[in-house]
Amino acid sequence: MAAFRTVDPQSLPRHFDPSEGEGRWHHAWQEAGLYHWDENRPREETFVVDTPPPTASGSLHIGHVFSYSHTDILVRYQRMRGRNIYYPLGWDDNGVPTERRVQNLFHVRCDPTLPHDPELALEPASAKVRKKPPLVISRKNFLDLCAEVTAEDEKAFLELFAKVGLSVDWRTEYATIDARCRTLAQRSFLDLHDKGHTYTVEAPFMWDVDFQMALSQADVEDKMRPGAYHDIEFAVDGSDRSFVISTTRPELLGACVGVTAHPDDERFQDLFGQTAITPLFHAPVPIFASDKADPEKGTGILMVCTFGDQTDVEWWREQGLALRQLLGKNGRLRQVTFGDDEFPSRDADRANAVYAEIAGKNVEQARKRIAELLEDPAHSATGNGPPLQSPPRPIEHAVKFYEKGDRPLEILPSRQWFVRLLDKKDALLQKGSEIAWHPPHMESRFRDWTENLSLDWCVSRQRYFGVPIPVWYPLDAHGEPDYDTAIVATPDQMPVDPMTDVPAGYTEAQRNQPGGFAGEADIFDTWFTSSMTPQIGSGWVLDPARHKKLFPADIRPQSHEIIRTWAFYTIAKAMLHEDSVPWHHVNISGWILDPDRKKMSKSLGNVVTPLPLLEEFSADAVRYWAANARLGVDTALDESVFKIGKKLITKLWNASKFVLSQEGQPGPITNELDRAFLRELRTHVEQATKDAEAFDLARTLQDTERFFWSRFTDTYLELAKTRARDEGDPAGRDSAVTTLRFALSVLLRMFAPVLPYVTEEIWSWIYGEERGEPFIHGAAWPTAAEFDQIEAPADSGSFDLAITALAAINKAKADAEVSMGREVEHLELAGAAETMVRIEPVLSDVLLASRCHGHAVTSDDGIDVGSFQVRDARFAPRPDKK
């Protein structure tokens, strides 16, 4: 048999050079099409990933690299298991973040009523331009700028992902704003509409006054903000009786449409059914009982406004109260007149005089002024003195904000499109339970969110950059739209923009004309499109054959804070469209916290960007760091882990250099030590594979690393290295070299998903050709079957025993403060009689490894079974330095 081909260690670089190797291998893998999904292979062999499309605006932070690495490690493992991988990558460029960047970068605002200017060419705004008011441009011009900005960001993101070594099939690249995704989102709407899951209604809804758009429950978060209770006296109509309400929203006094207290509250029994008169505006409003009023809160009796909060909306509906909308969509108080049917008043002149002071003001300004006016006894409804009973009492309370907004949300009536979900909670929960969540407790986040959902999904947004809602409305003879007979675009029209495209049966000339039609100006919520990422990959209605092969996906990787949005909506869509789960598994990555365990955020200024880390420590080392974190566990950023990764890479490099430079021939593995070692390796392969199959790649890595370091380089390799060079024992040498090379090939493959570059580099020296597997990432993950030809050791504990004996001799050397390489002239190895019998088959390797030239063995049953004592060690003199 031919001798092993070997490497010349002198000709190899001292270390792996990632700055050169990463780019080289990236290109080699691309050229070989290693990441390509093969559409001809059957579904059972396929592993489909539903990759998160990152928001392509701004910059990535280290948390992205962390979670995308987790996915890639899993994917590379599955690829080595022989699966046909579908691993796409897209960009979520819809929505507010992009619009904001464009507005800031070019200092522009969008006005959809303006005509398109094809000549418009803008540069990023200079400081001088920024001092002027923003340039107002058409919708199409605005969208062009959005596309321009996202394209640049996507390029930078893509380069970073390539550097990290993500093994995505780059042919699949998509953007949620591209024509295909727009079509799919609009087809989704059509399907939901046909199935009766959508509706449009004008209703009070959460509204951001800066963005001037409606929001869904998932977009909203509570923030603690200072506020103040204002105690204000109301009169009771036709009575001397009065009462004091407590409110944090005095500026809405003019929008008061009722007063309520708890039905069991003794203090107010006489008031229910009476009419109250508000101060300042002298408006008559009904007093009613409601068990939603909390007797403990404030004074126990409160005013109902249209609309101060969500409970006001409920009272308004249940009691059939009047609608007095004071606040405009821009967040300022509208011009209204008291004394008419909409805003009744017992003293219209005074009311209008007061209102004139606050009309046009924003909420904060109005609140301040109203508080001042309430101190004037002239405005009292009772004649008892100032309506404000005492100076406002400051409190800290939760206020609802749009997650990207700076001012509190208001509740305003507006027309919106909804997807009906509240009637499907049980079915959604059922779907959630059919999915395997990793770690399992993350399912409870989905469950909690779904159970507590209180609003249908508002899918319309008053924005520009996004997928248009594909509907038109017929206009009646007065030019008023009929929302109940919305015209939905047909599939052949999609992607459609109802603001420029025309519905069937109409002409452009009829746009916005009585008897004609009007296009829907709103776009979809970003999640409406990104909740379809599995269908975007599969093609869904656009490619049913492909869809069948790629849907449902196998795995959805994502982080935990968007379980309530991305995971939730994706599950909802798959259920509504096809009564299916969107994927079989969800992998939840934890978060990267800063070293003080604080969440990274721009406002705290503690965001860490990945590029410097990748350059300092290499992609492999960064991936090693990511791979060490278990799923779902938040991890503090600790650079020492990168260093450990770097050490591991160097160790792999050096050990491989040694192993692959040993000369010998493929031979039968005859030696007891070799067999015992390989038996351990086999056990490790089985366990590590079991963990990987359970998505616990972190454990696979940790155990493989431990095995590599403490069972291979520090021990087996040391024990076998002298024999591997022993020309006087060809059989023993071939057994050792064959074992070393086989073991290294197994370990390299087990590290390959985590450390793709250095393992590929090493693989290419010898193994690629020798094994006929040119790339390690196309090679087979090791299995127990590969060990079947290797005979079992006579004693499964003999490897362990050899290590123990070597350690005992090493300790003697350490105690004597001599080097591990010091020759030993003679020593006595003592152990229990049973131990000494068992050590015999591997003793020669132990003595060779410890450079022991003379020895005696002693049975001493006073020593614990399995351990050794080294006695009378005599070391050779230290050789002269050359």
Added chain:
RNA sequence: GGGCGCGUAGCUCAGUUGGUUAGAGCACCUGCCUUACAAGCAGGAAGUCCCCCGUUCGAGUCGGGGCGCGCCCA
């Protein structure tokens, strides 16, 4: 206020159905240039497993209560 998670060596973290003396790496201390590797090797020191109560022959692990931290939601 509710849900979920976390609390183990100075630091970052393992610790599987309860089972000898609780582990790793980093940092620290002592040696050692040894024919793959000083980005290394050998040896060493270091813990009230957050606290209390309980179940058990036995608790880091299970149950109850409390404290602290994080995220999500009211």
